[in-house]
Amino acid sequence: MNYSIEHINKIVNGSFFHFYQNDSIEHLLIDSRKLIFPSTTLFFALNGARRNGNKFIDELYKKGVRNFVLNDIVDVSLYPEANIISVENSLDALQQLAAHHRSLFDIPVIGITGSNGKTIVKEWLNQLLEDKFNIVRSPRSYNSQIGVPLSIWQMNETHELAIFEAGISEPGEMKRLEEVIKPTIGVFTNIGEAHAENFKNIGQKAKEKAILFTNASIIIYPADSKIIGEVLSGLHQPVKLFGWGQHTKAQVSIRQIEKNAHRTVIHLSNNNFNFSVTIPFADNASIENAINCICVLLYLGTPTDTIIRKMFLLSPIAMRLELKSGINNCSVINDSYSADLSSLKIALDFLEQQKQHAKKTVILSDILQSDKPSEALYKEVAQSLQQKKINRLIGIGDKMIGHKKIFEDKIADISFYHSTDAFKQDFHQLVFRDETILIKGARVFGFEKIDQLLAEQIHRTVLEIDLNAMTHNLKQYQQLLKPSTKLMAMVKAFAYGSGSFEIANLLQFHKVDYLAVAYTDEAIDLRKGGISLPIMVMNVETDSFEALIQYNLEPVIFSFQQFALLDAYLKKEGLQQFPVHIEFETGMNRLGFELKKISELESVLKNSNFKIQSAFSHLAASEEFQQDDFTKQQAMLFGKAADELQQSLGYTFIKHISNSAAIIRHPDLQFDMVRLGIGLYGIDSASSGNLDLIEISTLKSTIAQIKQLSDGVTVGYNRKGVAEGNTSIATVRIGYADGYPRSLGNGNGKMLLKGHLAPVIGSVCMDMTMIDITGIPDVKEGDEVIVFGKELSVKQVAKWAQTIPYEILTGVSQRVKRIYFEE
Numbered sequence: 001m002n003y004s005i006e007h008i009n010k011i012v013n014g015s016f017f018h019f020y021q022n023d024s025i026e027h028l029l030i031d032s033r034k035l036i037f038p039s040t041t042l043f044f045a046l047n048g049a050r051r052n053g054n055k056f057i058d059e060l061y062k063k064g065v066r067n068f069v070l071n072d073i074v075d076v077s078l079y080p081e082a083n084i085i086s087v088e089n090s091l092d093a094l095q096q097l098a099a100h101h102r103s104l105f106d107i108p109v110i111g112i113t114g115s116n117g118k119t120i121v122k123e124w125l126n127q128l129l130e131d132k133f134n135i136v137r138s139p140r141s142y143n144s145q146i147g148v149p150l151s152i153w154q155m156n157e158t159h160e161l162a163i164f165e166a167g168i169s170e171p172g173e174m175k176r177l178e179e180v181i182k183p184t185i186g187v188f189t190n191i192g193e194a195h196a197e198n199f200k201n202i203g204q205k206a207k208e209k210a211i212l213f214t215n216a217s218i219i220i221y222p223a224d225s226k227i228i229g230e231v232l233s234g235l236h237q238p239v240k241l242f243g244w245g246q247h248t249k250a251q252v253s254i255r256q257i258e259k260n261a262h263r264t265v266i267h268l269s270n271n272n273f274n275f276s277v278t279i280p281f282a283d284n285a286s287i288e289n290a291i292n293c294i295c296v297l298l299y300l301g302t303p304t305d306t307i308i309r310k311m312f313l314l315s316p317i318a319m320r321l322e323l324k325s326g327i328n329n330c331s332v333i334n335d336s337y338s339a340d341l342s343s344l345k346i347a348l349d350f351l352e353q354q355k356q357h358a359k360k361t362v363i364l365s366d367i368l369q370s371d372k373p374s375e376a377l378y379k380e381v382a383q384s385l386q387q388k389k390i391n392r393l394i395g396i397g398d399k400m401i402g403h404k405k406i407f408e409d410k411i412a413d414i415s416f417y418h419s420t421d422a423f424k425q426d427f428h429q430l431v432f433r434d435e436t437i438l439i440k441g442a443r444v445f446g447f448e449k450i451d452q453l454l455a456e457q458i459h460r461t462v463l464e465i466d467l468n469a470m471t472h473n474l475k476q477y478q479q480l481l482k483p484s485t486k487l488m489a490m491v492k493a494f495a496y497g498s499g500s501f502e503i504a505n506l507l508q509f510h511k512v513d514y515l516a517v518a519y520t521d522e523a524i525d526l527r528k529g530g531i532s533l534p535i536m537v538m539n540v541e542t543d544s545f546e547a548l549i550q551y552n553l554e555p556v557i558f559s560f561q562q563f564a565l566l567d568a569y570l571k572k573e574g575l576q577q578f579p580v581h582i583e584f585e586t587g588m589n590r591l592g593f594e595l596k597k598i599s600e601l602e603s604v605l606k607n608s609n610f611k612i613q614s615a616f617s618h619l620a621a622s623e624e625f626q627q628d629d630f631t632k633q634q635a636m637l638f639g640k641a642a643d644e645l646q647q648s649l650g651y652t653f654i655k656h657i658s659n660s661a662a663i664i665r666h667p668d669l670q671f672d673m674v675r676l677g678i679g680l681y682g683i684d685s686a687s688s689g690n691l692d693l694i695e696i697s698t699l700k701s702t703i704a705q706i707k708q709l710s711d712g713v714t715v716g717y718n719r720k721g722v723a724e725g726n727t728s729i730a731t732v733r734i735g736y737a738d739g740y741p742r743s744l745g746n747g748n749g750k751m752l753l754k755g756h757l758a759p760v761i762g763s764v765c766m767d768m769t770m771i772d773i774t775g776i777p778d779v780k781e782g783d784e785v786i787v788f789g790k791e792l793s794v795k796q797v798a799k800w801a802q803t804i805p806y807e808i809l810t811g812v813s814q815r816v817k818r819i820y821f822e823e
Contacts, residue, residue, distance in 0.1 A: 001104075001156050002026055005067050005083045008042065011100045012069065012093035014085040018076040023067055023083060028094070028153050030146055032056040033509070034349055036387045038064030044094045045070045046146070049479050053090065069093050091145065098149030099180045105155050109162040110296065111183025111216065113174070113209045115192035117289045118143060118165040123317045124293050125163055128310050129300075130369065133161035139342035143167035148177050154342065166212050170198035174211040185299065186213035187292055188221040191228055206231045213239065220295045222288070223247035244295050252295055257287060261778065266291065275304045277311045290314070315443055321350045323502065323820035325456040328433040331356055332454050335440050336447030340369040341380065347440050348388045350822055353509045355530020356501050357436045359391045363423075363450060365441035366397030378403035386410040391435075396423055396445060420446050427453055456817070461701040461734045463812055464789075467506050467822040469694035473680050474510060476691045477663055485670045486654065488514035488536065490677035492522060501529030502820050508533050516675065520544035520553065527551040536581050536614075545569045549578075554613055558583040558591040563604060570609040577611040584641050586634040586657075588618040595641050602648040614654035614673065615642045623661035623686045631662070635669045661686035683795065683805045698789030699812060701734040703753075703781050704768065715770050716762025720746050723761075728774045730758070732785050735767040739812040740787065741801045745769075749800045752786035753779065 002024045009016060026040040030053075035041065043065055045053025054072050061079050069085045071093075076084060087093040102109075110125065112118045119141050126137055136159040138151040143165040151164050166177045191206045199205040210231045213219050216239055221228050223243025232241055244252040255274070256267040259282045266277045266287065279290045290311060297307050317337065326332035331354060335347045344367070351360060362385060370377050378399070385393060385407075392413040395401065401416045408414060415430075417423040420441075437454060441447035474489075481487065489512045491504050504515055504526050516536040517523045523535045524547055540548065540555040542565055548555055557563050557580050570578050582601070585592030593601050605612070617638040621627035635657055642655045655671040660679035662669055664686045678685050682695035707729050715721030715729060723729075732751065734740050741749075745764040750757040751771050758771040773779050788794040788808070798805045 001101075002040075005042070005085070008069075008097060009085050012085065012087055012096050014069065014087045014093065017070065017074075017084040017086040018079070018082060020066065020081050020083050025067060028097075028150060029060075029065075030094070030150070032060055033352075034345070035060065035063055035065065036345070036384055039066070041065050042067045042069065044068075044090045045072070046090050046094075047071070050481065050483055094146070094149045095176055095180050098152040099182075101155060102152050102180060102182055105157075105159070105162070107160055107162060108185055108300075109164065109181065109183045110185045110187060111178075111181045111212050112163070112165045112187040112189065113167070113212050114187075114189030115205075117189040117285060117292070118167065120286075120289045120317050121187060121189055121292050122163050122165050124289065124314060125296055127315060128293060128297060129161060134159050135161045135163060135369075137163040138165050139346060141165070141167075145173060145176060148180050152180055168208060171204070171208050174208050178212050178214050181212065183212065183216050184218075185296065186216040186219040186221075187296065188213070188219060188228055188232070189292055190222060190288065191225060203227055203231070207234075210235065218242050218299060220244070220292060220299065223250040242295055242299060244291050252291070252298065254291065261780075264290075266294075268294070270298055273304070275308065277308050279311050279314055281314070281316075321347060321822045323350075323354065323822075325817060326432070326437060326454045327456055330432050330434065330454065331436045332451065333436065333438045334448075334451045334455075335438065336445075336451055337443055338369070339365050339367050339440055339442040339445075341367060341372075341377070344381065344440055345384060347438055348384060348390075351436060351438045352388050353505050354436045354502075355505050355508070356528075357434055358530075359435035360389065361392040361394065361432070361435050361437045362390050363394045363396065363437065363439050363441070363447070364400065365395075365445040365447065366399040368442045368444070374399065374403065375406075378406050382406045382410040394423065394430075396420055396441065396447075420449055424449060424453065461699070461738050461816050463816050463818050464698040464700065465502070465818055465820045466694070466696045466698070467502075467820055469682060469696040470503065470506060470680060471510060473682055473691075473693050473696070474507070474512070474676070476693060477660075477674075477676055477679055480663055480667060480691075481674065482670060484672075486513035486656075486673035488512070488516050488656065488673055488675045489680060490516050490675055491526070492516060492518035492538065501526055501531060502818065504529065504531045504533070513673065520547050520555075523553045524551050527553075534579075534613075540566070542569075549573070549575065554579045554581060556581045556583050557610070558593065560593075560597075560600070560604070563608070567604075567608045567610065576609045578609055579613045580610045581613055582615040582645070584615060584617040584638055586617040586637045586641075587630065588620045590618065592617060595637060598641055598644060602645060605645075605649060612645075612649065612651075612653045614656060615645060616656045616675075619657060619659055619662055622659055622666060625665075628665075631666060631669075635666070639671070659685075664688045664690055678806060681809065683809075695788075695790055695794060697794065697809060697812075699734075699787040699816070700789065701732050701785050701787060703730045703779070703783050703785060704733050705731045706773070706779065706781055707731075714762075716745075717765065718763060721762025721770065726774075727761075727772060728776075728779070729761055729770050730773045730779065730783075730785075732769050732771055733767070734769055734787060735765045737766045737813060738816050739808075740764055740769060741803070741808070741811070743801045743803075744797070749797065750792075752789075752792045753783065755791075757792075758785075 005023045025042045027037050029041045029043045030046055043060055047053055054074055066081055067083045069087055069090055071087050071090045112121055122137055126135055136154050142151045164181050168174050206227050218240040219232055220242045222245050224245035224247050243250040246254055253269040255269055258265040263278055263280050264282050264287055322334045324332055367377055390411055393407055393411045395416040404416055439447050439450055489507045491500055508531055514534050518538050520537050523537050536554050538556045583592040585594050619631055619634055622631050638657050654673050656673040658669045658674040660677050663674050682693045684693050709723040709727045711725050713723045736742050742764045745760050747759045749760045753776055756776045758773050761770050761772045786792055788797045794805045794808050798808045
C-alpha cells in the first residue's frame with residue numbers, strides 16, 4: 001500500500017517547508033544506518049536527549065533519500081530535490097501516520113501487554129495460527145513508542161490477523177500506543193516489578209497498562225492476579241473478561257499442573273469441558289505463556305483437539321541474535337528459528353555492525369512467511385543483501401532456487417541447495433575462512449545443523465555478553481551528559497573481559513566519540529577488526545611507535561622521557577602535528593606530568609611534532625563522598641593546568657577528568673568529555689542507585705559429574721572440603737585457569753543452580769570446582785550453573801572473593817569463549 005507525500009502531509013497535519021514533487025512512499029525510517037530503499041523512504045527526524053535527527057539529513061540526502069519529516073528548521077537550499085514536511089513533533093507525526101494506517105483495516109488485532117512474556121506469547125501465537133491466518137506481527141520486541149508505529153506500518157490488505165505487543169516505562173505512554181494499535185483482542189500476560197521505577201506502585205503500573213484495552217472486545221488475563229482483576233473490573237467501557245486460573249470466576253479453570261524434567265501437562269476446564277494439554281517446557285514462565293495462548297485459541301474457536309496437537313509442537317523462541325566464534329577464524333551469527341522479511345532486515349543490520357571481517361556471507365532459507373508475491377519478495381531480499389554489501393549467498397530451498405536469477409545480478413558469489421541435508425553433504429568442499437556468517441532460516445529447515453558445522457567447538461564454560469544491556473547502559477549515562485559533552489568509552493583489558501572488537505563494534509555503531517585502551521596491541525586488534533573511531537592508547541612503549549603511525553593511534557604522553565623518545569622518532573620519520581594526549585598528575589600518584597613542571601612542558605611542546613588532542617587526569621576517589629573535597633581539589637588543579645597549557649599553545653583541545661562514578665556524582669566536572677568504563681558493563685561504581693544499569697555479562701558452566709558422599713568424606717586437593725552428613729556434590733567445568741578465584745573455595749563462594757545458591761566445597765581446582773548441591777531438587781549431569789550474571793551479581797561474587805568487580809570481570813580467561821547476543 002503506497003501513500004503519496006502530499007497525502008502523508010495532510011495526515012500528520014504538517015506543512016511543506018519545501019516541496020519538489022509528489023513522491024510515492026513505501027518505507028518509514030528513523031535510523032539512518034538502516035536505509036535500504038532510498039527513493040521510496042520517508043525519514044522522520046526524531047530528537048533525543050543528545051541527538052537531533054536533523055544532523056542525519058545531509059547523509060541521507062546524499063544516499064538518495066528525498067522525503068523528510070522535521071520539527072526543526074533546515075537550510076532547504078542544500079536539498080533542492082527534497083520534500084520536507086514541517087511538524088510540531090516528529091514522533092507525534094509518526095504515530096499519527098501509523099494510527100491512520102491502522103484505521104484502514106478491519107481485521108482482528110491482538111494487543112499484548114504485561115511485565116513479562118509479551119514477545120514469547122506473540123511469537124507462539126504466530127506459530128499456532130500461521131496455518132489459519134495470514135499474520136502481521138511486531139518484529140522481535142518492537143513494542144515502544146517508536147517500535148509500535150513501525151510495526152503497524154507493515155499492515156496491508158492481504159493480512160487476516162495482526163499481533164502487536166506494547167511496552168511502557170512511564171505514565172502516559174500507553175494512551176499513545178492504544179491510539180495506534182486499537183486492539184480488538186487484549187492479552188494481559190502478568191504484572192510484576194519490571195520497569196516499575198517510574199510508577200508510584202504496581203497498581204498504578206497495572207492501571208496504565210490496561211489502557212491498551214480501552215476499545216477491545218475481550219481481555220484475556222490471569223484471574224488469580226488480584227491487582228489485574230481489580231484494574232480490569234474498573235474499566236469504564238463494557239468489555240468481556242476472559243480469565244484463566246484457579247479463581248472461581250475464571251473462564252478457563254486450571255485444575256492441575258504436572259511437571260517433569262522436559263515437559264508439562266496442564267489440566268484445564270472450559271465451559272464444563274475438561275481437557276489436558278502437554279507442552280514441551282517445564283519452567284513456570286513458559287507454562288504461563290502457554291496458557292495465555294490456549295485462551296486466545298479458545299476465544300478464536302479453535303477445536304480442543306487442534307489446540308492439544310499444536311501446543312505439543314511449540315518451539316523455543318530465539319529471543320536474541322547470537323554472535324560466536326566459528327571455524328577457521330570465522331564469526332557466526334545464529335538466527336536459525338525464523339525467516340521472514342522483517343527479521344531478516346534486523347539480522348542484516350546486526351551483521352552490518354560486525355567489522356571484524358571484510359567478507360560477509362549469508363546462509364538463507366526460503367522465506368515462508370510473507371504476503372508479497374514471490375517475485376517481488378525475492379527482489380526485495382536480493383536488494384537488501386546488495387545494500388548490506390553481502391559477498392556470498394548460500395540459498396537453501398526450492399523457492400530460493402526458483403528465483404536464482406534475481407540474486408545473480410546482485411551478488412557475485414552464490415550457490416543453492418534444495419535442502420539442508422544437501423548442503424551438509426557438500427559442506428566439506430566449501431571454504432569458510434576469515435568471514436562473518438549469518439545463518440538465517442525458517443524452523444522447518446533445521447538450520448541448527450548448519451550452526452553445529454560452523455561453530456567452533458567450545459569449552460563448555462562460556463561468557464555471554466548482552467549487547468542490548470550495554471546499549472541500555474550507554475544511554476543511561478548519556479542522559480546525564482550535556483549535549484556538548486563528548487564520551488570516551490574504555491575498552492581496555494579485553495573490554496573488561498567482555499571481548500574488545502565485538503564491544504567496540506557496538507560502541508562505534510552507537511557513535512561514541514572516542515575509545516581508550518591500555519596498550520598498543522589492544523588498539524591494533526581493534527583496527528584489524530574494522531574499528532575506525534579515534535583510539536587513545538594509555539601506555540605506549542618505544543617498540544610500538546611504528547605501529548602508532550601505521551594504525552592511526554593516539555598515544556598518551558605522561559613523562560618527559562617518553563615525550564623526548566616519541567618526538568625524536570617523529571622527527572626522524574618527518575612527521576608533524578602527530579595527535580597525542582597529555583596526562584596530568586593531580587593526586588592519583590600513578591602516571592602524569594607534575595603540575596609544578598607545566599612551564600617546562602609548555603616550552604618543549606612548542607618545539608615538538610605533537611598536536612594535543614586532549615589533556616586529562618585521573619580522579620582517585622570519585623565514588624566516595626568522604627573524598628569529595630579531594631575530588632574537587634583534583635578537578636580544580638586539572639582545570640587550571642589545562643587552561644594554562646591551552647593559553648600557552650594558542651589552540652583548544654579536549655579536556656576530561658570524569659570517570660564512571662564522577663559522571664553520576666559530579667556532573668559539574670564533565671569538562672569537554674567524560675570517560676565511561678565499568679559503568680558500561682553494568683556496574684555502578686558510585687553505588688548511587690540513580691541509574692538503571694544492567695550487568696552485561698553472564699558466566700556459566702555445566703555439571704560434569706554428580707557424586708553422593710557420606711558423612712566425613714573429604715573433597716578436593718589437601719582434603720579441605722568435608723561432607724557434613726549425607727552430601728550431594730556436583731563437579732562444575734570451571735576452575736582458576738578460567739578465572740574463577742581460588743579464594744572462593746571452601747564455602748566462600750557460591751554458584752546458582754536451578755534458582756538455588758550452592759556453596760563451593762573444597763578447593764577450587766585448575767579446571768574444575770565442586771559445589772554442594774544437597775537439597776536442590778532434580779539436578780542432573782549437564783545442567784547449567786550460573787557463576788555470575790543477572791541473577792547472581794558479579795558484585796556479590798567479588799565481595800565473597802574479597803576483591804572488586806573489575807578484577808573478577810577482567811580475570812575471566814580468554815579460553816572461556818564469549819557469545820554475544822542482541823535481542
